[in-house]
Amino acid sequence: MARLFMGRDAEHPLIVAGLPMFNEEETIGTVVTKVLEYADIVVCVDDGSSDSSARIAEACGAIVHRHRANRGYGGALKSLFKKARELDADALIILDSDGQHEPSDIPALLEPILAQKADFVIGSRFVEGGAGEDMPVYRRLGIKVISAASNLSSDLDIKDTQSGFRAFSKLAIDRLRFDAEGMELSLEMLEDAHEKQLSITEVPTMIRYDVPKGSNFTAVSHGFTVLSWALVSLSHKKPLLVLGLPGLGLFATGAVMGLNLAQNVTGQIDSYIGPGLSAIWIGVLGLSLMATGLVLQSARGFLRHLIVREFGLD
Ligand SMILES: Nc1nc2c(ncn2[C@@H]2O[C@H](COP(=O)(O)OP(=O)(O)O)[C@@H](O)[C@H]2O)c(=O)[nH]1
């Protein structure tokens, strides 16, 4: 049954649920109806779905916000945050409209926010009590790799960086800004929250894979976009690690190849020219990577120092 109050105070905070929606006519009706049991307002962002999703969502009680051109998952989330600000929401909860997330988990995600213990809550498959029902093994592996790369750059130690089931406090709704168009937004948001010192926590949830249309993206395209974003971001933050370490590896390989050759030189010098040159260019490539890593790392340190000294920001 729909909640009858419209929250406006501490006892009845205004809960807005946001659903990015793209051709989800099979599931959207059930999802909107169930979500309305836990939220005051449901907003669906439709990116030119060619099916009846928008009509069904409206008939079930959701507000439908339409984009004229497809602006991707990231564009849908930007509109949802804007709408939450306009509505002056006390909390925003984002979930998929394909039925993968369980609306009855919404109170668990909202609990840390309403208790003012967190600003950003992730419904996680990988903390104790959470699960990915019928989750393909390659997806599980992909998410672990992406989360590891993301945690290397942000030190956040988030277990499920790819869950689309997320809740935000009023502070997070006001402060978070992101640019990404696609699923890489999942990481950009986390980094932005970390930089703005918003507190992030994970609560266990179940995410289902036995729904009619679990994903608009193949695991490979999702993995590739998000992982490349994670690596670019990591190279901005830790250039010495991303460039210097492989550089050191290449330099060591070149040196070992060269030494091996030098030890085995007998008579016929001609036959050593090819492998000798390879050893040299591998070594030089390694050295230049290390040098680039070092320069970028110190430039980063220098800029940071300048910003702190001149503007008092960190
Ligand atoms: N508005 C909008 N929603 C999208 C777009 N792409 C995906 N979605 C919705 O975003 C949610 C997550 O997408 P989905 O394909 O299920 O991603 P996955 O489950 O993480 O692989 C679903 O509810 C989709 O309907 C898009 O381009 N625009």
Ligand SMILES: [Mg+2]
């Ligand atoms: Mg999905």
